[in-house]
Amino acid sequence: MKQNLKKVNIYSNLLNDAVNSFDDFNSVSIGLEEFNSSLRRDLSINTFFKSKTIDSSTKISLFEKAVSQSMNGILVEVLKVVIENEDTNLVNDIFKSFITLSKEKLNIAFVDVTSSAEINNSQQEDITSSLSDLINKKININFDVDKNLIGGLKIKVDDTLYDSSLQTKLEKAKSKLVGV
């Protein structure tokens, strides 16, 4: 357990040291998240990387072929070591640890914006730049649509939720009226 924690720290610190810009961070985090989700989602990929019968050089060469075009170069090199050491079961923890470290280092906030209707690209850009100016951080933003909100927005900045949705206001009004 402790050994795994040490390994996770080594991998995530290495990635964190190599990432020096917001763009690098974005491409590494996206790549790592995709690799992590494909490992968790697809049993055959997971089995392939965990297999004892397939040697690590085969795994690495196939991995390189599959991702060399799309994945960030730094990440590819780190993941090659992960695969070589048969540590693919630690990818989820490496991802979480890397995000925590880089958020601090690069002053990044994770923002989730939920609206009741679709927001177009220019509106999204405007919201992103406005929020970035307001909280004075680079932001990793994610837009979502939830019709149940009825109107208004829900903006989650890291652990803080700003809720101006009509749904919440109506629920509050309801609980006041019912006295619950």
Next chain:
Amino acid sequence: MDIKTNEIGDLLRSQIKNINENVDVNEVGEVLEIGDGVARTSGLGSVMSSELVEFPNNVFGMALNLEEENVGAVLFGDSSLVKEGDTVKRTGKVVEVPVGKELLGRVVDPLGQPMDGKGPVNAKETLPIERKALGVMQRFPVKEPLQTGLKSIDSMIPIGRGQRELIIGDRQTGKSAIAIDAIINQKSTHDSDSPVYCIYVAVGQKASTVAKLVAELEANGAMEYTTVVVANASDPAPLQYIAPYSGCAMGEYYRDNGMHGLIVYDDLSKQATAYRQMSLVLRRPPGREAFPGDVFYLHSRLLERASKLSEDLGSGSLTALPVIETQEGDVSAYIPTNVISITDGQIYLDTNLFNGGVRPAVDVGLSVSRVGGSAQIKAMKKIAGKLRLDLAQFRELEAFAKFASDLDESTAAQITRGRRMVEILKQNQYVPMSTEKQVAIIYAASQGYLDDIDLESVKEFEVGLLEHFDSKHADCLDEISKTGDISDKLADKMIKAIEEFKKSF
């Protein structure tokens, strides 16, 4: 509404500027896993220990384990309504309950929500359920008696206002009955200038038992000054865990406002079991009997809140009667020894005595009140001084007499006196007796007026004598009640009255 792109930024800015007025701002987290009434959540970085957190579907919980990576919270509601990935919000408040006289006559859950269908509790004040116990300088020694109305307790194991007296015994030995009688007996205090308000906390009991108890309190007119806090056996463990603290907060209201409170925790063994369940699910390391390491603190911090306040703070008091159930009379188990060491004495109830018809089945040898005589009126102190010793000697001699065929005169006399003493200390449930009447009958017995009465007729003699006092010598009872003492003159009057009755018996 059609919004132009270039307006969005300005709109957002102006909205966020007035964010506190128009927008709900909450620190949130995400449920990582849920099960057995416990949720592990990510986020909630600034959450306080014991803070109330809100899950979807109106389910509330309490943050307990604040760890580096996540927060463990116990749920007070149905955990099936919460699922992985749900958002959990901070409320910024520690768990609070409504307090005040508005709660009298009500049956509430440990969060102060009504359970009796009598509408909302319109309490004006709330108090956090976890409060620090008072310090040394804020307290005053326990001096005023709290009458239970039970002869065997008020005479030999007196309880004072502000005391913590444990009621301990096996199942079905009449533990709750003593507590209920004590509550019913407080009715008489409501005609005086220092009424005692009562709180009965039922933890892990059957709903039917609690319903019966509430009906009994109502029938005896005791619900008018009583609040019942219920966490049934079917309620989640966290509710059973917080119930005594909630009840205590309600009792502290009376104490802190110069009034007197009596709180019964029935029972703390079940609360400890609920806490063990919660702690194991929260993955806290188990210790002796699988209880967590802080199970002593669980009870000590609760019972330390019962106290008698100094005159500067209004002289209020909160008396606690915790109940502990033992298994096969084993008082040396973990929880009983813990609670015995925290309280100011214990009333030990014995199964053999109970089955032998001695009810309340108080074992005089094992029971003790560490506050002792300072919580007794002078009259009771005078007549009951030797009672305890006499009874203890009687028990010893009685055992010895079983093997001896002929006894010397003094031993036989002691056994005769002892048997009659035991007989007059027997008392039916729900019929607490006023102190002056207790004094009268114990005085008669201790002076030897019952020695030549048949054992079977002792009860009849007691009833008759008390009626005789009521009808013809009420002034004697009044004097005891007013002065709290038996002067030589009064003693003579009482002896005359007893002899007078005995002639006609």
